[in-house]
Amino acid sequence: xxxxxxxxxxxxxxxxxxxxxxxxxxxxxxxxxxxxxxxxxxxxxxxxxxxxxxxxxxxxxxxxxxxxxxxxxxxxxxxxxxxxxxxxxxxxxxxxxxxxxxxxxxxxxxxxxxxxxxxxxxxxxxxxxxxxxxxxxxxxxxxxxxxxxxxxxxxxxxxxxxxxxxxxxxxxxxxxxxxxxxxxxxxxxxxxxxxxxxxxxxxxxxxxxxxxxxxxxxxxxxxxxxxxxxxxxxxxxxxxxxxxxxxxxxxxxxxxxxxxxxxxxxxxxxxxxxxxxxxxxxxxxxxxxxxxxxxxxxxxxxxxxxxxxxxxxxxxxxxxxxxxxxxxxxxxxxxxxxxxxxxxxxxxxxxxxxxxxxxxxxxxxxxxxxxxxxxxxxxxxxxxxxx
Amino acid sequence: xxxxxxxxxxxxxxxxxxxxxxxxxxxxxxxxxxxxxxxxxxxxxxxxxxxxxxxxxxxxxxxxxxxxxxxxxxxxxxxxxxxxxxxxxxxxxxxxxxxxxxxxxxxxxxxxxxxxxxxxxxxxxxxxxxxxxxx
Ligand code: SF4
Ligand code: SF4
Numbered sequence: 001x002x003x004x005x006x007x008x009x010x011x012x013x014x015x016x017x018x019x020x021x022x023x024x025x026x027x028x029x030x031x032x033x034x035x036x037x038x039x040x041x042x043x044x045x046x047x048x049x050x051x052x053x054x055x056x057x058x059x060x061x062x063x064x065x066x067x068x069x070x071x072x073x074x075x076x077x078x079x080x081x082x083x084x085x086x087x088x089x090x091x092x093x094x095x096x097x098x099x100x101x102x103x104x105x106x107x108x109x110x111x112x113x114x115x116x117x118x119x120x121x122x123x124x125x126x127x128x129x130x131x132x133x134x135x136x137x138x139x140x141x142x143x144x145x146x147x148x149x150x151x152x153x154x155x156x157x158x159x160x161x162x163x164x165x166x167x168x169x170x171x172x173x174x175x176x177x178x179x180x181x182x183x184x185x186x187x188x189x190x191x192x193x194x195x196x197x198x199x200x201x202x203x204x205x206x207x208x209x210x211x212x213x214x215x216x217x218x219x220x221x222x223x224x225x226x227x228x229x230x231x232x233x234x235x236x237x238x239x240x241x242x243x244x245x246x247x248x249x250x251x252x253x254x255x256x257x258x259x260x261x262x263x264x265x266x267x268x269x270x271x272x273x274x275x276x277x278x279x280x281x282x283x284x285x286x287x288x289x290x291x292x293x294x295x296x297x298x299x300x301x302x303x304x305x306x307x308x309x310x311x312x313x314x315x316x317x318x319x320x321x322x323x324x325x326x327x328x329x330x331x332x333x334x335x336x337x338x339x340x341x342x343x344x345x346x347x348x349x350x351x352x353x354x355x356x357x358x359x360x361x362x363x364x365x366x367x368x369x370x371x372x373x374x375x376x377x378x379x380x381x382x383x384x385x386x387x
Numbered sequence: 388x389x390x391x392x393x394x395x396x397x398x399x400x401x402x403x404x405x406x407x408x409x410x411x412x413x414x415x416x417x418x419x420x421x422x423x424x425x426x427x428x429x430x431x432x433x434x435x436x437x438x439x440x441x442x443x444x445x446x447x448x449x450x451x452x453x454x455x456x457x458x459x460x461x462x463x464x465x466x467x468x469x470x471x472x473x474x475x476x477x478x479x480x481x482x483x484x485x486x487x488x489x490x491x492x493x494x495x496x497x498x499x500x501x502x503x504x505x506x507x508x509x510x511x512x513x514x515x516x517x518x519x520x521x522x
Contacts, residue, residue, distance in 0.1 A: 176480050177512050184480045261473065263514035273473065326490055338480030342473045343494040
């Protein structure tokens with residue numbers, strides 16, 4: 001019994017849609033089967049809240065008088081790319097402060113702006129006939145900006161690697177602090193709540209899909225950078241390790257810093273925790289099967305991050321139920337596991353999105369264009385003198 | 388007489404040896420174990436108060452170090468700002484005593500002060516700097 005996007009939206013508008021979170025759907029599919037669930041349920045909501053370094057924001061400051069064509073730009077002492085027109089800029093989440101180093105950076109500026117705080121702006125320029133000014137120092141807040149929107153090149157990774165450390169020394173990584181001699185294992189995925197893992201064939205999540213982003217509304221803009229659907233998939237049809245990803249866009253002026261937070265990983269650097277929720281229309285039984293996935297069905301590999309190499313040693317395959325239990329067997333010992341993304345917040349986001357759909361405030365959208373289902377990853381090769 | 392509060396970390400191979408009782412016997416140091424998390428075959432950690440003659444405490448600590456035990460000054464307390472804690476769980480990765488945990492049913496971060504040995508490891512780990520040390 002297939003349903004169309006239009007039929008589902010009609011039900012949402014009339015307040016008659018049945019909406020479940022991905023976890024509730026998993027329970028229903030388990031108890032009643034995918035066929036029954038597909039008939040009953042219209043939309044399943046997913047959620048994730050984790051560190052997503054490939055994030056940032058485009059902002060426009062408006063023109064000063066006399067005007068300036070910003071060349072070098074600092075916001076709260078953090079260097080920001082101003083090489084787009086005169087007063088446009090891109091705040092990269094991973095940029096770090098000239099004065100505070102790894103302790104403060106682009107992710108924190110994005111959070112501070114969303115919280116309405118004033119940010120110090122300093123810029124220098126090469127004077128031109130139409131932009132005669134050479135420098136400016138002032139303060140700006142989000143409400144002063146003409147536009148401010150997140151444009152995150154790679155978010156909502158469909159699964160991710162898990163990390164441990166075989167060396168004798170503690171190492172500080174984007175996967176957190178990894179203790180020596182396999183002292184701990186970290187992982188980073190919302191698992192059964194993760195958006196793409198609930199639609200692994202990208203049937204409903206595509207370019208143009210309306211989503212929950214940082215508390216406000218956003219859209220899928222493009223396939224994410226390093227989108228790599230051709231990795232190994234398990235019997236449940238989901239990738240084992242990092243694969244699909246999304247480029248996302250959304251208006252910062254509608255966001256809430258509870259769902260978008262600057263963060264720093266000790267001795268690694270600055271990042272942005274991004275809260276994302278994506279609704280999945282249950283068009284047919286296949287979508288019910290897909291959204292019925294549980295942590296147990298999703299696997300990843302534990303890698304040894306002590307090797308500073310692109311090709312790290314793969315130690316073991318584990319599923320997310322094992323990882324979330326707090327301990328995993330590795331090298332004959334029970335090793336403590338810890339998440340980087342918040343399962344509690346992921347769940348909360350899926351719940352909020354469910355509520356918005358039930359209230360008729362959020363509808364599902366047919367992708368304007370589908371995400372690529374093939375294509376692998378290139379690497380950066382070092383070449384010299386070849387033309 | 389002097390008093391010192393220290394955090395002791397025992398590598399798995401040292402956990403099985405009676406280093407504490409030998410230190411008490413040989414160096415005459417009154418040793419008050421305030422908290423301990425020790426399991427055979429795993430890294431063990433302990434918060435202890437050492438009391439005794441200045442020279443004895445110093446020699447006792449040196450003895451522990453010679454046995455492969457890491458000795459660090461303990462902090463007074465930790466302060467967790469749990470109103471804005473995201474329950475991400477990053478801090479739990481370095482908390483070897485299991486004082487900090489995220490788990491079912493609600494996956495909310497919990498701090499069990501009875502298991503905390505005040506090692507301070509979690510302070511650097513929190514990506515939002517919500518854990519502060521009190522000296
Ligand atoms: S100080 Fe932090 S890391 Fe150390 S035992 Fe207490 S809670 Fe755990
Ligand atoms: S790392 Fe910080 S934000 Fe995350 S659970 Fe621990 S205290 Fe809370």
